[in-house]
Amino acid sequence: MTNQPHQLEIRNLHASVGDQPILKGINLTVPRGELHAVMGPNGNGKSTLAKVIVGDPEYTVTEGEVLVDGVNILEMEPDERARLGVFLAFQYPVEIPGVTIANFLRLAMQARKAEGEEVSFTEFYGKLQSALKTLEWDESIVERYLNEGFSGGEKKRNEILQMLMLDPNYIIMDETDSGLDVDALKIVARGVNSMRGPNLGGLIITHYQRLLDYIVPDKVHIIVDGRVVQSGGPELAKKLDTEGYDWVKQLAVAGA
Amino acid sequence: MTQPFTEELIAQVGGPDWLRNKRRESLDLFNTLEVPTEGVEAWKYTRVDVDFSELRPHGKRERVTDISALPASVQKRLTSTDVGAYLVLDGPDVVYATELPTELREKGVIFTDLKTAVEQHADKVQQYLYSVVPAEVPDDTTIAAPGTTPSKSPDPSEGKFSALAAALWTNGAFVYVPRGVEVELPLGSFRVMSEAGTYTATRTLVVAEENAQVTFIDEQDSEDLPGTYAIGAVELVIKDGARLRYVSIQNWGKGVTHIQRQRGDVGRDATLNSLVVTMGGTLSRTEMQSYLRGQGSDSEMLALYFANEDQHFDHYTLQHHAAPHAHSDLLYKGVNADQSVGVFSGMIKVDLGAQKTDAYQKHRTLMLSSEAQNYSVPQLEINANDVRCSHGSTTGPVNQEALFFLRSRGIHKELAEKMLVTAFLEDVLSRVPLQSVVKYIEGIIAQKVGAA
Numbered sequence: 286m287t288n289q290p291h292q293l294e295i296r297n298l299h300a301s302v303g304d305q306p307i308l309k310g311i312n313l314t315v316p317r318g319e320l321h322a323v324m325g326p327n328g329n330g331k332s333t334l335a336k337v338i339v340g341d342p343e344y345t346v347t348e349g350e351v352l353v354d355g356v357n358i359l360e361m362e363p364d365e366r367a368r369l370g371v372f373l374a375f376q377y378p379v380e381i382p383g384v385t386i387a388n389f390l391r392l393a394m395q396a397r398k399a400e401g402e403e404v405s406f407t408e409f410y411g412k413l414q415s416a417l418k419t420l421e422w423d424e425s426i427v428e429r430y431l432n433e434g435f436s437g438g439e440k441k442r443n444e445i446l447q448m449l450m451l452d453p454n455y456i457i458m459d460e461t462d463s464g465l466d467v468d469a470l471k472i473v474a475r476g477v478n479s480m481r482g483p484n485l486g487g488l489i490i491t492h493y494q495r496l497l498d499y500i501v502p503d504k505v506h507i508i509v510d511g512r513v514v515q516s517g518g519p520e521l522a523k524k525l526d527t528e529g530y531d532w533v534k535q536l537a538v539a540g541a
Numbered sequence: 542m543t544q545p546f547t548e549e550l551i552a553q554v555g556g557p558d559w560l561r562n563k564r565r566e567s568l569d570l571f572n573t574l575e576v577p578t579e580g581v582e583a584w585k586y587t588r589v590d591v592d593f594s595e596l597r598p599h600g601k602r603e604r605v606t607d608i609s610a611l612p613a614s615v616q617k618r619l620t621s622t623d624v625g626a627y628l629v630l631d632g633p634d635v636v637y638a639t640e641l642p643t644e645l646r647e648k649g650v651i652f653t654d655l656k657t658a659v660e661q662h663a664d665k666v667q668q669y670l671y672s673v674v675p676a677e678v679p680d681d682t683t684i685a686a687p688g689t690t691p692s693k694s695p696d697p698s699e700g701k702f703s704a705l706a707a708a709l710w711t712n713g714a715f716v717y718v719p720r721g722v723e724v725e726l727p728l729g730s731f732r733v734m735s736e737a738g739t740y741t742a743t744r745t746l747v748v749a750e751e752n753a754q755v756t757f758i759d760e761q762d763s764e765d766l767p768g769t770y771a772i773g774a775v776e777l778v779i780k781d782g783a784r785l786r787y788v789s790i791q792n793w794g795k796g797v798t799h800i801q802r803q804r805g806d807v808g809r810d811a812t813l814n815s816l817v818v819t820m821g822g823t824l825s826r827t828e829m830q831s832y833l834r835g836q837g838s839d840s841e842m843l844a845l846y847f848a849n850e851d852q853h854f855d856h857y858t859l860q861h862h863a864a865p866h867a868h869s870d871l872l873y874k875g876v877n878a879d880q881s882v883g884v885f886s887g888m889i890k891v892d893l894g895a896q897k898t899d900a901y902q903k904h905r906t907l908m909l910s911s912e913a914q915n916y917s918v919p920q921l922e923i924n925a926n927d928v929r930c931s932h933g934s935t936t937g938p939v940n941q942e943a944l945f946f947l948r949s950r951g952i953h954k955e956l957a958e959k960m961l962v963t964a965f966l967e968d969v970l971s972r973v974p975l976q977s978v979v980k981y982i983e984g985i986i987a988q989k990v991g992a993a
């Protein structure tokens with residue numbers, strides 16, 4: 286598989302909930318080394334796309350493929366996909382009382398190791414220290430139960446903590462910016478930018494330009510009614526910011 | 542048809558005259574009662590299919606002088622426990638014991654086995670023994686306003702096993718803490734059994750005098766023992782202003798039927814914190830009853846259980862508010878895997894005069910298998926008009942959203958499920974300030990989760 290392209294490729298992806306189609310033929314390719322913004326009005330399938338990629342059992346894929354470095358992952362279990370290096374920062378992370386962040390992070394790191402290989406204390410602790418520093422977070426946070434009683438902003442920051450700890454190859458960030466104040470936004474952006482490099486590809490789902498001021502995307506795609514209706518450079522995001530979404534909705538009607 | 546136990550057995554277990562008389566009366570009662578049937582509300586979902594004529598008492602075991610001669614499971618526990626003094630019972634009698642620290646003895650604290658206490662502390666034992674858990678079922682009929690329908694009275698057959706425990710108990714722990722004395726380190730008893738096809742009847746008596754404070758840990762553990770019965774009674778006397786923490790950890794081997802009534806009599810401004818842990822045995826019926834006798838008394842009632850394979854766990858609880866301004870807070874959490882059955886009957890009773898009662902009850906179960914069953918029967922009988930009572934029960938599978946979240950981070954499904962089961966039981970444990978006990982329980986849970 287040495288000649289496979291290092292990219293996340295979504296081919297003609299159709300997915301539904303029950304018998305209601307939501308994704309209606311998404312095509313997208315993100316090579317490693319690039320971050321693409323995904324924008325679009327509410328309720329048009331952005332989160333669905335994100336969750337289908339990571340294998341949320343709520344959704345049924347009816348057609349198409351998702352290729353990670355050339356391998357179709359749609360038949361894989363969610364944990365298998367994660368171990369391939371796909372990571373979703375959820376729009377609404379769940380609260381799991383009774384599971385501490387520390388324990389959770391350790392087990393998630395361990396899950397990526399080969400049989401018989403242990404996450405050493407130094408590896409874990411070293412990584413944790415540096416991630417917490419980037420996020421300006423006190424170490425005591427990891428003794429708390431996963432997201433229990435966290436504010437919206439803390440939950441988002443916690444998603445980035447996991448991202449930093451798990452070293453994914455492909456990240457998908459689902460409206461990580463919503464509910465964050467400017468300071469928190471900068472911290473989150475710093476976390477993502479610290480990972481940026483030739484080995485990281487990803488999708489940044491957002492409504493607003495403001496996150497993209499800090500994480501400048503290589504490309505921008507607009508999703509309306511379960512399809513990519515327009516792709517372009519960073520200037521496309523700026524256009525949406527000033528002109529709103531009405532014109533893209535027209536594109537969808539024209540394209541349908 | 543149940544065969545009567547004979548007088549001969551009384552001679553074997555012995556005791557002074559007053560005790561023998563009591564035993565004889567109890568045995569007579571036992572012989573007149575039936576094993577509770579399906580028609581008895583408090584036993585609706587649990588059948589004990591026992592042929593008493595086939596049962597013989599568990600054999601007596603020699604006392605040992607060294608821990609290394611004890612069963613392996615007890616030895617292991619003893620290396621990690623932090624109790625200040627303990628008894629080890631194998632079947633009917635004590636096989637090993639440690640002494641209370643001198644300092645506590647000098648303050649008048651007594652910790653010994655009940656048989657010895659009957660001889661050496663006759664007055665105290667005679668005063669309290671059978672006062673909280675008598676042979677018959679305690680009459681918890683509520684006091685209602687004149688002219689209103691009285692609440693349901695218990696069925697006499699609910700006294701079947703307590704009558705047995707009253708008649709034929711062989712030994713158990715005796716704890717006495719004098720007025721105002723605080724015992725810091727917990728005291729404990731480790732019970733094992735080692736002979737299949739037998740029964741063992743034990744009795745524990747803990748007395749905390751006014752403003753005294755003590756923790757007692759009652760652990761039961763054995764190898765697999767087919768057709769074996771452990772019948773117990775635990776009497777807890779908590780005088781005005783006293784505080785008692787009672788922990789019972791049932792981890793018998795397969796084949797054991799465990800039937801134990803635990804009851805606290807809680808005085809004015811006194812506190813009883815109980816924790817019931819049920820992990821072992823094949824059939825288990827544990828009753829935890831708080832009789833809130835005194836004004837301003839308080840009872841925290843916690844439990845956790847994990848039933849798998851063909852285990853049948855029945856938890857019966859009572860929060861009987863007999864005085865005003867008392868508070869009770871119950872949280873029972875359980876896991877049912879495989880073909881196991883869980884039963885929870887939780888009673889809140891409030892007498893006519895018990896105004897300003899604050900009673901809370903919550904039972905939550907996690908179902909890991911579609912073949913497992915769970916019956917939850919909360920019941921309220923409220924005769925006072927200015928009270929706060931609430932109860933709730935939830936049953937459901939592992940939270941699928943949480944499971945997906947963990948898996949989306951690369952954690953394998955099996956491990957993610959185990960994490961969630963452990964997490965589910967965690968909040969009960971987080972309320973128990975006994976580190977070594979919590980560790981021990983977490984160890985048992987980890988084992989059971991691993992097997993599930």
Ligand SMILES: Nc1ncnc2c1ncn2[C@@H]1O[C@H](COP(=O)(O)OP(=O)(O)O)[C@@H](O)[C@H]1O
Pocket residue numbers: 302307325326327328329330331332333334343
């Ligand atoms: N689990 C679900 N159950 C039912 N409908 C869903 C579910 N997930 C998404 N949808 C529907 O699919 C559409 C797209 O939702 P979503 O992907 O969340 O949009 P976006 O992220 O673009 O706001 C919406 O109409 C939404 O109501």
Ligand SMILES: [Mg+2]
Pocket residue numbers: 331332333376459460
């Ligand atoms: Mg969304």
